[in-house]
Amino acid sequence: MSHFGRSGPPDIKDTYSLLVLNITFRTTADDLFPLFDKYGKVVDIFIPRDRRTGESRGFAFVRYKYADEAQKAVEKLDGRNVDGREIMVQFAKYGPNAERIHKGRIVEALPKSRGRSRSRSPRPKYKDDYYRDKDYRRRSRSRSKGRYERDRYHERERDYRRRSRSRSMSPDYHKSHGRGRGYDDERERSRSRSIDSASDRRSLSPRRSMSPRKSSLSPRGSPPYRDESPNKRSSAKRSPSRSASPKGRRAISRSPSPRNSDED
DNA sequence: GTTGAGCGTT
Numbered sequence: 001m002s003h004f005g006r007s008g009p010p011d012i013k014d015t016y017s018l019l020v021l022n023i024t025f026r027t028t029a030d031d032l033f034p035l036f037d038k039y040g041k042v043v044d045i046f047i048p049r050d051r052r053t054g055e056s057r058g059f060a061f062v063r064y065k066y067a068d069e070a071q072k073a074v075e076k077l078d079g080r081n082v083d084g085r086e087i088m089v090q091f092a093k094y095g096p097n098a099e100r101i102h103k104g105r106i107v108e109a110l111p112k113s114r115g116r117s118r119s120r121s122p123r124p125k126y127k128d129d130y131y132r133d134k135d136y137r138r139r140s141r142s143r144s145k146g147r148y149e150r151d152r153y154h155e156r157e158r159d160y161r162r163r164s165r166s167r168s169m170s171p172d173y174h175k176s177h178g179r180g181r182g183y184d185d186e187r188e189r190s191r192s193r194s195i196d197s198a199s200d201r202r203s204l205s206p207r208r209s210m211s212p213r214k215s216s217l218s219p220r221g222s223p224p225y226r227d228e229s230p231n232k233r234s235s236a237k238r239s240p241s242r243s244a245s246p247k248g249r250r251a252i253s254r255s256p257s258p259r260n261s262d263e264d
Numbered sequence: 265g266t267t268g269a270g271c272g273t274t
Contacts, residue, residue, distance in 0.1 A: 019271055048272050061272055094271050 004029040004045040015043045015063040016070040017092035024083040025056045031083065036062045039076050040069020061092060 020032060029045035036042050047060040064070035070091070078089040 017272080021270055022268080025267075046272055055267095057270075057272095058268060059270055059272095088269090090271095092271060 004033070004047075015065060016067045017095055018062040018064060018070055018074060019090050019092040020060040020062055020077075021058070021088040021090070022085055023056075023058060023060055023087050024085045025058055027056065027060070027083050027085075029060065032060055032062060035077060035080070035082065036064075036073050039073040041065040061095070062089075 018036075023032070027047075029047050032045055032047075033042060036045070041064065042062060043065050044063040045060060046063070048057050049055060050057060062070075062073070064073065074089045074091065077087065080087055080089075
């Protein structure tokens with residue numbers, strides 16, 4: 001009775017699938033069954049889980065025998081608090097037996113315009129693509145917010161750096177060294193190339209530029225912004241790079257070769 | 265022991 005989906009889909013020819021989202025990662029089909037069964041005849045409940053860890057993915061599929069009951073459950077259970085989490089119940093859009101849903105209402109024809117607009121991308125044709133997409137999405141799933149924050153942080157840091165430099169740096173110094181422009185260009189390129197590594201490293205030690213020892217060695221007469229952080233990084237990065245690849249290699253590296261990326 | 269905004273399997 002509670003072995004939903006253990007033996008595969010029983011009969012999906014006359015069932016209506018509901019997608020239950022926002023459920024806790026610990027919620028099981030047995031927990032959802034009584035809830036959904038109260039509003040109609042539940043034929044089957046299936047909770048997709050990760051193949052590697054076997055953990056729930058956070059959503060479930062509830063198959064109703066009748067559409068009216070399913071619709072009722074959507075209206076009744078949508079927004080219901082389950083296990084301390086507000087679940088979202090809606091008609092399944094994709095799947096083996098995707099019903100014709102239109103704005104939560106079952107219609108006879110295919111929906112011309114997606115009311116919920118929850119769709120992300122057209123479903124692939126092959127299962128391989130399915131898993132590939134799923135895997136990719138799952139991997140970045142837990143970093144959706146982190147990525148944004150990181151991006152924002154990166155931007156802010158760049159602005160800060162630039163502003164600080166502009167303020168502290170005087171044209172005289174810029175001219176004196178003469179390589180400010182070239183250095184800047186190189187730095188820009190280097191950062192662009194290894195943005196991930198840079199950001200990660202910076203994340204770990206954002207105040208690396210501030211070194212007490214350096215401060216001691218550099219009195220107020222010397223520019224305080226003179227950190228060898230990028231210099232060192234660049235040197236360290238170039239050292240092995242040059243070692244592994246001669247000068248001529250660099251020219252080849254510039255060639256647009258995606259598969260020949262240095263990351264690989 | 266954890267996350268999250270998302271569409272499915274024998």
